[in-house]
Each structure stands twice: as C-alpha cells, then as structure tokens.
Amino acid sequence: MPKCPFLIRCVAAFEEADDELEELVGGITDEQAAWRAGPGRWSIVECIEHLNRTGGGYLMRMERAVERARERGLAGAQPYRRKTFLGSMILRVLEPGAGRKFPAPRVYRPRREPLALAEVAAELRRQLRRLIELADLADGLDLGRMLFATPVAPWPRLTVAEAFEIHRLHIPRHLAQARAVKEAPGYPA
Numbered sequence: 001m002p003k004c005p006f007l008i009r010c011v012a013a014f015e016e017a018d019d020e021l022e023e024l025v026g027g028i029t030d031e032q033a034a035w036r037a038g039p040g041r042w043s044i045v046e047c048i049e050h051l052n053r054t055g056g057g058y059l060m061r062m063e064r065a066v067e068r069a070r071e072r073g074l075a076g077a078q079p080y081r082r083k084t085f086l087g088s089m090i091l092r093v094l095e096p097g098a099g100r101k102f103p104a105p106r107v108y109r110p111r112r113e114p115l116a117l118a119e120v121a122a123e124l125r126r127q128l129r130r131l132i133e134l135a136d137l138a139d140g141l142d143l144g145r146m147l148f149a150t151p152v153a154p155w156p157r158l159t160v161a162e163a164f165e166i167h168r169l170h171i172p173r174h175l176a177q178a179r180a181v182k183e184a185p186g187y188p189a
Contacts, residue, residue: 076142
C-alpha cells in the first residue's frame, strides 16, 4: 500500500470502483447489459468497455513512465507541481459538477460488435488491479515530472500524477452512467 496521501486516495477510489462494478453487473444478463435507454446512449456494457479502452491505452504508457523514473531515481513527493495543459483541461471536465461533456475520442469509444459482459467486466477488474499495483510502484517517485504521450496523439503529454487523477475521476463517472442505465424506465427486468 502506498504511503503518499494522493496515491492512497486513488487506490481507495479504484477499490471502491471494483466493489461498485461487482454490484452493478452481478446477476444481470448480456441482454440487460446491452440495453440502451435511447438512441445515441451507451449501454452498461458499453460504459465498461469505454473504461477498458481508455485504461488499456493509458496503463501501458503509465507503466513505462514509472519504470523509466525508477531507473533514473526520480524521487519526489506530494504536492506534484508540474501540470500540463491537456491534463488540466481533462481534469476540469471530469471534476464532479463540471457540467461539461465532450464526446469520447474515436479510439476510446466502445466497439459496436456484441460485447460479453463477463469478459468486459473481467478486463476492467484486471485494469483496476494494475492501477493499484502501479500506485504502489510509483510511491516515492515524482509523479509530476513523469511525462508520457497519450494514446490519442504523441503530443501533448500528461504527467503520471494527472493520469492517476484522471482515472480516479473517470472510472466512477462511467460506472454511475452505467448505473443510470439500470435505473432508466424500460430497463429489461
């Protein structure tokens, strides 16, 4: 378990997300998971697939940045001073109550073929575990000086601190979106 308060907060959010995912998908069928509340809306399984696509692209890059920082001995502690333009912009949009929504970049949109809920949920659980393990590995490093290119473009870049914070805010946001599908009128019982 990391000692850094920022990483402890992120790990707690990832553990809560894992519990929420279990509650969300427990006992529902692939048909229920694929149901949409309306045109242009995402289903439960599509919300989870979006998280997988986003996380999969970020995790590999975050892991490489942490590896390089460990090799270089790039020690540091909170507060992480370096902020990027892109990271600040994404975090402003993700803050609870921000009210602004942007369409997901194409690379992060859910696949349109039929998705098996069990497989998609298992992948998100795997990514949540990897984020928790990565937080432990990153503890004691200067997360604000560790930069990496996003999966969308080689520039602009994000810091590992921003990436952890983005995941801490992004995952619960889309699990809440999936929960809203389950509570929508017409949801198949």
